[in-house]
Structure formats: C-alpha cells, structure tokens
Amino acid sequence: MSNERYNAKVVEPKWQEAWNAAEVFRAERDEREKYYVLEMFPYPSGRIHMGHVRNYTMGDVVARYKSARGFNVLHPMGWDAFGMPAENAAMEKGVHPGDWTYKNIDDMRAQLKPMGLSIDWSREFATCDPEYYGQQQAMFIDMMEQGLVYRKNAVVNWDPVDMTVLANEQVIDGKGWRSGAVVERKELTQWFFKISEYSEELLAAIDGLKDWPEKVRIMQANWIGKSRGVEIDFDMTEAAYGVEVVTCYSTRPDTLHGASFLAISPDHPLAKALEADREDVAAFNIEARKGGTTEEAMEKAEKLGFDTGLTVHHPAEDRALPVWIGNFVLMEYGTGAVFGCPAHDQRDLDFARKYDLMVRNAFFVPGDDTDVGREALVPEKTLKVSYVNHFAGVTDASAEDAINTTIDWFVAKCKGRETIKYRLRDWGVSRQRYWGCPIPVVHCDSCGVVPEKKENLPVALPKDVSFETPGNPLDRHPTWRDVPCPKCGKPAKRETDTMDTFVDSSWYFARFTAPRAETPTVMADAEYWMNVDQYIGGIEHAILHLLYSRFFARAMHMTGHLPPTATEPFNALFTQGMVTHETYSTPGKDGRPVWRTPDEVRLMEAGAELIATGEAVDVGPVIKMSKSKKNVVDPEDIIDQYGADTARWFVMSDSPPERDVEWTASGAEAAWKHLQRVWRLTDEAVQTVIGQEPSADEALALQKATHRAIQDVTDGIEGFAFNKSVAALYQFTNTVAKSKAGRAAKLSALKTMAQLMQPMTPHLAEEVWAATGGEGLVAQAPWPKVDPALLEDDTVTLPIQINGKRRDEISVSKDLDKAALEALALENAAVQKALNGGSPKKVIVVPGRIINVVV
RNA sequence: GCGGGCGUGAUGGAAUGGUAGACAUACCGGACUUAAAAUCCGGAGGCCUUAGCGCCGUGCGGGUUCAAGUCCCGCCGCCCGCACCA
Numbered sequence: 036m037s038n039e040r041y042n043a044k045v046v047e048p049k050w051q052e053a054w055n056a057a058e059v060f061r062a063e064r065d066e067r068e069k070y071y072v073l074e075m076f077p078y079p080s081g082r083i084h085m086g087h088v089r090n091y092t093m094g095d096v097v098a099r100y101k102s103a104r105g106f107n108v109l110h111p112m113g114w115d116a117f118g119m120p121a122e123n124a125a126m127e128k129g130v131h132p133g134d135w136t137y138k139n140i141d142d143m144r145a146q147l148k149p150m151g152l153s154i155d156w157s158r159e160f161a162t163c164d165p166e167y168y169g170q171q172q173a174m175f176i177d178m179m180e181q182g183l184v185y186r187k188n189a190v191v192n193w194d195p196v197d198m199t200v201l202a203n204e205q206v207i208d209g210k211g212w213r214s215g216a217v218v219e220r221k222e223l224t225q226w227f228f229k230i231s232e233y234s235e236e237l238l239a240a241i242d243g244l245k246d247w248p249e250k251v252r253i254m255q256a257n258w259i260g261k262s263r264g265v266e267i268d269f270d271m272t273e274a275a276y277g278v279e280v281v282t283c284y285s286t287r288p289d290t291l292h293g294a295s296f297l298a299i300s301p302d303h304p305l306a307k308a309l310e311a312d313r314e315d316v317a318a319f320n321i322e323a324r325k326g327g328t329t330e331e332a333m334e335k336a337e338k339l340g341f342d343t344g345l346t347v348h349h350p351a352e353d354r355a356l357p358v359w360i361g362n363f364v365l366m367e368y369g370t371g372a373v374f375g376c377p378a379h380d381q382r383d384l385d386f387a388r389k390y391d392l393m394v395r396n397a398f399f400v401p402g403d404d405t406d407v408g409r410e411a412l413v414p415e416k417t418l419k420v421s422y423v424n425h426f427a428g429v430t431d432a433s434a435e436d437a438i439n440t441t442i443d444w445f446v447a448k449c450k451g452r453e454t455i456k457y458r459l460r461d462w463g464v465s466r467q468r469y470w471g472c473p474i475p476v477v478h479c480d481s482c483g484v485v486p487e488k489k490e491n492l493p494v495a496l497p498k499d500v501s502f503e504t505p506g507n508p509l510d511r512h513p514t515w516r517d518v519p520c521p522k523c524g525k526p527a528k529r530e531t532d533t534m535d536t537f538v539d540s541s542w543y544f545a546r547f548t549a550p551r552a553e554t555p556t557v558m559a560d561a562e563y564w565m566n567v568d569q570y571i572g573g574i575e576h577a578i579l580h581l582l583y584s585r586f587f588a589r590a591m592h593m594t595g596h597l598p599p600t601a602t603e604p605f606n607a608l609f610t611q612g613m614v615t616h617e618t619y620s621t622p623g624k625d626g627r628p629v630w631r632t633p634d635e636v637r638l639m640e641a642g643a644e645l646i647a648t649g650e651a652v653d654v655g656p657v658i659k660m661s662k663s664k665k666n667v668v669d670p671e672d673i674i675d676q677y678g679a680d681t682a683r684w685f686v687m688s689d690s691p692p693e694r695d696v697e698w699t700a701s702g703a704e705a706a707w708k709h710l711q712r713v714w715r716l717t718d719e720a721v722q723t724v725i726g727q728e729p730s731a732d733e734a735l736a737l738q739k740a741t742h743r744a745i746q747d748v749t750d751g752i753e754g755f756a757f758n759k760s761v762a763a764l765y766q767f768t769n770t771v772a773k774s775k776a777g778r779a780a781k782l783s784a785l786k787t788m789a790q791l792m793q794p795m796t797p798h799l800a801e802e803v804w805a806a807t808g809g810e811g812l813v814a815q816a817p818w819p820k821v822d823p824a825l826l827e828d829d830t831v832t833l834p835i836q837i838n839g840k841r842r843d844e845i846s847v848s849k850d851l852d853k854a855a856l857e858a859l860a861l862e863n864a865a866v867q868k869a870l871n872g873g874s875p876k877k878v879i880v881v882p883g884r885i886i887n888v889v890v
Numbered sequence: 891g892c893g894g895g896c897g898u899g900a901u902g903g904a905a906u907g908g909u910a911g912a913c914a915u916a917c918c919g920g921a922c923u924u925a926a927a928a929u930c931c932g933g934a935g936g937c938c939u940u941a942g943c944g945c946c947g948u949g950c951g952g953g954u955u956c957a958a959g960u961c962c963c964g965c966c967g968c969c970c971g972c973a974c975c976a
Contacts, residue, residue, distance in 0.1 A: 249894080249895095250894060250895070250970085250971080253893065253894060253971085254893090254894085254971060254972080257892090257893065257894095257971080257972060257973095258972080260972095260975070262975075262976090264976085283976080284975095284976065285976060286975090286976070287976080298976090338974080361974090362974090363974040363976095364974080364976080365974075365975070365976090367975090368975045368976075369975075369976060370976095372976090373976045374976085375976090376976090380976080381891075382974060382976085383976090456975085456976095458975060574970085574971090577971080578971090578972095688902090688913085688914070689902045689903065689913090689914065689915085690902065690903075691903080694902095694903095696902085697901090697902070699901095699902090699915075699916095701915060701916070702902085702914080702915065704915095705914065705915065706914095708928090709914090711928095712929090715929090758902090758903075758904090758913085758914095759904075759912095759913085761913080761914085762903090762904075762912065762913035762914075763912095763913080764913095765912095765913050765914070766912075766913065769913090772930095832909080833909090834908080834909040835909095836908085836909085836956085836957070838956075838957090839908095839955090839956060839957045839958095840957090841909055842943070843943075844909070864943080865943060868943075876956085877956060878956090879908090879956050879957075881908060884908050884909095885908040885909075885957080886908095887908080887956050887957060888956090889956050889957095
C-alpha cells in the first residue's frame, strides 16, 4: 500500500492547467440548450474574502452540474470597478484611482484562479474599461432619445470642505464623514432615469418571478409602494395668494368625517406663497425644513406646526377646517397636503394634542362623535363602519371593502378623484465624482444640452488629474472639459458629472453575452444567452441593484439592445447567507475591547488565550466576518494550507446555502480529513491485489448505495440544498469504507463518487476519476444516471405503531400487499399483547412506510 | 407601526403528514503506538429506588388526524426588511 497523502498543492494546479489546455469552460453559442449562471460580480477591493468563496463556489456547483447535465453553460466573471474607495485611496496614498483599481483586479484574479472555478475568463471585463463604459454612454444617449433621461433640480447633501455631494450614509451626525464639516442642503441640477414610469410594469412583473425568493419579491413590491386612494379637493373659504383649492391625497377617505385640520408641507405652493409675504411663516419654514433626511433624524424630530389662519370647507359637511403647516408632511409624496384625522392616526393625534385641535370620531357610534381619549383608534380592530361608509350604505365590511365602497361614493358625491400613487421615485444618477462613467453630453450656450456624437465615444476619463484639491477633478480640467459643441461647433463645456455606479452593474450581465462587441450587445448573442438562468448573490442587493437591473433590461429592450424576451434579466435568484466567525477580544486600556484575529488566539476547552502571551481572551458572538472586528479568515491562507477543494467543501457543508455559515477551524480540518479519506479509499482500492474472492452480495449492496448517492446528491443540487448533497457524499463515503466488496466494485463506486463530487471538489474529483479509470476529464463527463430499480431494497423495515406510537418493527418483502402486511402486523407479539384477545378498531397500512393498528 | 421569516441534542443542521435527531462538529471509550498525532472500531436526546416490549421529548397552550417537528387557532421569544408614505 502506498498510503500516499493527497497533496492539493501539487494536484490542484495540475488539473487547472488541464482544464485551461482543453478550454473546458470556454462558452460559445452552439446547438445545445444554454444555461447562464452568474454570481454578483465583485468590487475589486484588493482581496477576496470567504463571502466571495461561498458565493462563487455555489455558482460553480450549479455551473459544473448543469454542464454535466448537457447544457451549454455560460459562467463569466468581471469587476464592478468604479466607485469611491478608489478615490479615497487616491487622496490617502496619492495613487491614481485607475492604477489602484487595476492592481487590485490583478491581485484578486490571482487569488480567485486557484479556486478552480469553471469560469470562462475570456469574457472578463471591468466596468472601468473604456470599452465597457463607452458602450454604457452609447446606451445613455439612446435612452435620452427615448425620453428615459431628464434633468431636474434636486436637493443633495453638500460637504462644503470636500466640495462634494455626500450620500445619506456618509452624513454622520449632520457632518461629512471625511471632513467633519457641517453638511449643507444644496440644490443642484441632476440627471435622472425615468424608472417611475415603469412602476406598474415592474410591480406587475414580480408575479412572474417564480424562482425568486418570496422575501425579495415582497421587498421590491414594498419599495415600489403602490397605493390606491383619492385626491380630495378642499375649497378655501377665502382664496389667498391666488390659491382657491387645497388638494389632499388619502388612502383612507372613509375617515373624512374625523378630519379636524389640514396640514401642508413647508414646501407646498401655498406655504411658499405665505412665506414670501409673512416673516413669521418664513421663520417657521426654515425651522421646519431643518433636520437630516436620515431615518434616525426623522424619528427624533418633534412634530412642529404653524396655524396659517386660513381655513377650508369640509367637502361633505357644513364646517370649516384650519390649515396648518406641518414639518412632518412630505412634499415629495402625494400632494404635499393631508387632512388630519386624530381619532384614528397616532401621528395626527400627537399633533392635535400638542396644538389643542379637535379629535372627532370618524366611526359610527351613535351619540358619541367627540373625543376618543388618549390613544387613537385603529379602525380595523375596532369599528369597521365609518360615517362615510354609513352614508354610502355599508353596514359591515372588511376594511378593504369599506375603502373601496367609500372611494366610489366619494368620486360620485364629493370633489375627488381616484388616484394610484407609487412610492418609487426617479433614479438620480448624477455623481460629482471622478471615478465613474462620464455622462456623455456637452453644454452649449447656443444649443443647450447636446449628446456627444456616438463616433466620439467613449468619452474617456482623463488620466492627468490630481486629488490634492477638494472637489471633482473633472470640473477643473480645462482641456478635457472645454470642447466644441457636437452640434454647432462653438466652444462648449462637457458635463462633469459621472454616473452612479449602480448604472454600471445594471447591465453587465447582458454585456457578458458579447463582451468585446462594438455595440453594447449583439442581438444574436443576447437572444441565445439571455436571460440569466441562475443569479446568485447577497440579500443586501435585494432592492436597488435588482430593481435597477430590471429597469435597465426594459430600457435596453426599448433602445434595441435586448430582445423583448429578455425584459426580466434574472429568471431565478438565490440569495446566499453570510460567512460568520466567533469574535475574540482582550480588554483595552480605555475599557474598550481590542479585537484579535483567529490566528492570534488559541482555543481551549474552556475559554481562549492569546498564543503570544497567554493572556485570557473573551470569546464573543458569532457575526459576519469583518475587518473591523478582525474575525476574518483569509481564503488565501486556507487554500495555501489545505487547498481550494477543502475551502469549497467546507462552505458547502452544514448550513443551508441561504443561511449563514460559521467558519470554524475544526470544521475546516474536518473537511480536509474527509478529502484525505476519499483519496485514501481510492488509493487502497487501486492497490488491492486482484484474486480475492469478491462477494456478489456486497457488490450489489455497494451498487445500490451508489445509486442512492446519485439520487440524493442530485436532489440536493437541484433543490439548492448543497448541505444535503454534502451529507449524502459523507454517507456514501462511509458505506464505501465499510464495504467488503471486491476491487472492481469499489473502483466503480469511487468512479461515480468522483462524478458526484466534481461540482464541489473538482480537483480531487479529477484525481479520483483518473485513478479509477475514468476517460478524459471528469469535468467533461456526463452526470451519472440513476437506475430506479437499484433505489429499492427487496426487503423493507416497517415500523408498527399501536395507536400512533411506535411499538415494534418488522422486516418484510417490498412486494407484500396491504392485506398481507395487515395479517403480518396482527400476528406481531406487541400487537397481540395490545389487542389482548380483542380485534382492532382499524388498521392503517401504508406500504413501504408504516403500519398503524388502532385498538 | 407595517411586512416577512425562524424556534429540533452541547453545536451546525436532517426529516413527500408516516421509525424525530440523517450527516458533521465537539465530547466519551477502545484498538494501534514508548508516547502523541494520524488512522480504525464503538458510544451518546432526557428521565427512572421498577433498566423495561418503560415513560417523556421538536419554544408554550389548544385543535384537526389512525398518525403532527410538519396542517389550523392563540400566545411567547429571536432575527430581517420598510417606515413622519397620509
């Protein structure tokens, strides 16, 4: 016996070279049915992490499996390469964002390749390649022509020191995260995509996304936020500032009887007219507009109101309502004005209590239409029939029916219109930054906004920029910025805004189908490869990235860059869980914990200690691997120590793919031991001297176990339950190890095992395949077929229940019919005892499953 | 507040309404070894002055069913998403 250890360091590069030499993963259009697998492409931070390993291994399992199943598989890889970290690095280290990014891509590719992923690297690109973003600019121009792009003024967070626009998450306590300067709200003219025009379409099409997680579908639907209601006109008792009518939007018009005031936004036209005239209003509005746009700020902000002294008529009753300005009313939603119904809305109640406004019950309680007490009533849980319903003739109904009836009643009786509103806003894509895709337009004094000529694309980023002065370097780059107008040729200026990086990632999946084309896509390629059959990535992209991509697929169809069959980009979506790890810390001087990496810590039976000093270590909760808590394990170290197959096997085992998986040293060790064991079994089988007496029974048993394994591993992969496939392979390995079958039978079992392991541990699989006499590469071998006859045993063990409790079991031939099984069960000693001479009330026989005797 | 999900051994987790705890980790015992590692074999949900053909057991309380971790109703706990959205 050679008892040679499996050496991943030697074996893995060997097979990777063999795959490359045979161009096994090269995807070309052909006669076969296609299958497009895609994992969300990475941002080139410079290092791969365990989350990448898990994400790409899942995709690789699917890709290799589908390939074995006879599909023509497309499995590409690229880089989401524009974005702020490159500019931050430029400012901190003085490197050019492009140099920094391409260096990171090289580093990450070098870390990724040893994983042995079945990727067609010939299709690789980065979104910061001018060949990519130039095509994106072409599409931008096409979208302008289709009316999908427009400019408008929008308020942004402006950092006056860094001279830059900040995203909400970059504003901390009202200050810029980098400069610490107090953030100002500034109005800028910005570019928008008309995604809101697709609100209904994007919402309705969610129903067709059958293979998306329910959770993501709900999140998208909520984000689009469709609501049905009524716009109600409130006539002013006396026109003021030319305003005669204030229109409110309401989804609960049935509470109109409870209306006791109107509240308008400080940005409502009426409020603005008042503020121009009256200093007290102006002062209030300044106060009311303060406060950040973050959730936290909104939560804490106090309700502020200002009584304008103006009044409106109640549309259905003979009384007047005061008009207030309220800081809680958003101009961006509805009409910027609401009627307050304090009796049935906590927010309105708070406001009414503070300013001593009337609280009127809108619901039908005879003899009680005044005050309802401290808490607002919730209509659904109390009374379903509002006064308005009552007037409309509804006596009892669900809240939804009541609202529908009321809307009809309203439109007939009052000045109101049924209205559908969406929460989804247009997508602002302007970023005042350098490291992004330049918006390909020119501003000309004579011609206005002019798109760049397509033959001049790409509008490439200039290389000679400096980040020493704050602000957008494009803005102060005269030779790049000052260009002739594409239309009239007079001196003009380029747009210096670049696009949101979400634009880059909204169509990369389509570009992979023809990555080197001179147009954004090639119709024949898009028709063949689109849609993505299986998309895999993190839940954190459940809304924005996926919604933008869905919008883009439609926009690309409209501009002729995708066929109508590809309006939905991703047929199936899978959102994988995170890789987690325990956290380790030692007490720091200031009482705050000093985080320690797993490398620094020795785990003991109770507790843990620092390897270097023996100092006691606190073992903290298991959380997502993150640099700040130092609970990270570098995939490169694991691959170095154990090989890629071990890392791949570990991240596929134990936890279901949609849940978090905890990385543990013992788990990694176990994965490695298992792979060693498989190799040892193979080696032993190969070294077995022929001439022993093989047992036919043993060979058959092994064959049956093989087919059971084929079935279970297949089910696991098909059901996206890779942990079950792994468990089935463990079980199969145990069976092979214990089997007394002869050499040929064992080699045959191991050869099938190689095929079943191939999606998860491709290198070891090749080695086992070669050793057991497999032809060619197992990566190109077809998936093994199950023989259903071998899944069944001739005898089965059936539990016998008495009154539903298991009391005994019998071993019977699988062919016995119900009557025979019943007879056997009644003869059973335990049953006899329970019957005590009597006869059973009932006997339930489920052949192959169970026998239950009811006494 | 609204919406969604999840509660099973020490741990990660299995289980078309049909033998709960597959598989793995950690643990315990044995073999091999001078010893350790590696490897191999075995044990293991809980309870019991009755060790059995025993009783109990999938967050808690009810229900449906011959049969419930699984279905229904009501609680409790945890996690996630959204939210001055009218």
